[in-house]
Amino acid sequence: MYSYDLYTDFELADLLANSDESAFNYLYDKYWDKLFVIASNRLNDLVEGEEVVQDIFFNLWRKRESFKLQRGFENYFAVAVKYEVIDRRARRLKEGEFRNMLSQALQDEHTEMHFYQFDLDQLAMQLEYRINQLPKKCRLVFSLSRQSNLTNKQIAKKLVISEKAVEKHITHALKFLKQHFRHYFSVALLLLVS
Template sequence: MRNKKSYDILSDNELAILITSGDEAAFNEIYKRYWERLYVAARHRIEDSCEAEEIVQDIFCNLWRKRSNFELTKGFQNYFSVAVKFEVINRMAKKSRENRVKKEVLVWSSAVDESTSDQLDFNELQNQLAMTIRVLPEKCLLVFKLKHEKGYSQKQIAEELNIAEKTVEAHLSKARKTIRIRFGYLAEMAKSVLFL
């Protein structure tokens, strides 16, 4: 077993390889090296210090959870910089989505005839939509949120995330397909809530 003291001399790439095999000491070393930097970056983007701490914790939890498939390409500094950016965008989009869905549900429900036996349980629909959206792959979810909650164009999303417009289109297509499969005949109603 590796001496604990020797972890601090390992490179990020060496630690990344050790993390993939479940080496907790390697993970702890990465945590020690980058926690403060991540917190400062998150705090710079979000005014709430508690939320900034939550963002950092979530990023490290996600890293550990996905460790077996983790691959470091450009170093942890770059990886964490992108992770903070995505996590902040996700949180802002989530708040925006929650407010928007609440408004849409109120407008939608007021237009439905209360006496009809087909009246939908809008809270349930909202929960089902939220659960369906939440299980989208991370990048797909981010693209979907930027498009439908922030109102970004495909070009703006491509520029924001530094990916090709075709990739943006593919993520959006995947998100729509997932929602349609999950909701079946409710997909058309889901469209009106999410502006698909």
Template structure:
């Protein structure tokens, strides 16, 4: 039976390679606080710093058979923590960029949706205003704007002069502009 507290890192590493759980416990007790201090110094979230240190020890236990090249455990574990901290900070940076990107896309989507709703409301108002036009005016407007007829075609279709078509279309557009401008303000 060993007195684990007096063993050096090389001896503890040798015992750890053989699966000695008490050697692992001694390493854990010897280095946990130091490693936590290193992690907590770089990462403001203490829970995350603790998780980093715990992951280092889990990894140490899983890779215990590969430790024959390690002479001093302290520097090895400290470097491991630093690399994990760098990895976590890089991940945070990527997450922040992704979050910023998704917020930007969401704002564009939200804006597009709002524009579509505004357009639909405007189109509904326009339809109501067109329906309120006098009959001939409304008919001339629809043939011109909705069916794409020229003034000459409208005149032929309705059996009226082109000047009359022009007058009805001018009256319709003026009325609609006036009513829509009050709506858009």
């Protein structure tokens, strides 16, 4: 087994471009905790901080073949966290505006309340349908994470799998739901915990 500590960041980037999973795992292990602390603190939310880090690593792996490192991974991850946090905060504002708008509309007329409730019910039904399309293990992990509010460690222990496997299942589920809900993704996630 290679000692990836001996490689420069640019050599690691080259290995990553050649789909070296061990190099990716090395970067993941080296930076995950630090990124998680930064993202969670900036968002004041542990779950969302974890999602930010998962998104960053998912995107790094997804674009690995075309990835070009400019300064070093420390700099790359600092910028990635910064932009993911900005994106999440912007989405929070949009969600807040949506909730305020929905609340106002629900107060306006009784008939409108039925209309918006119908929309949310439809969205909830679509969400349940899409979740049921996930592979069995992925669906179980996602359900334990989002609906039962178990930590990755608790899920790993319960299902006798590694925490990394839990993270991969959650990342896959979130990506799948993002593809199907696009602009309503944040609202769909709110329905999961309501």
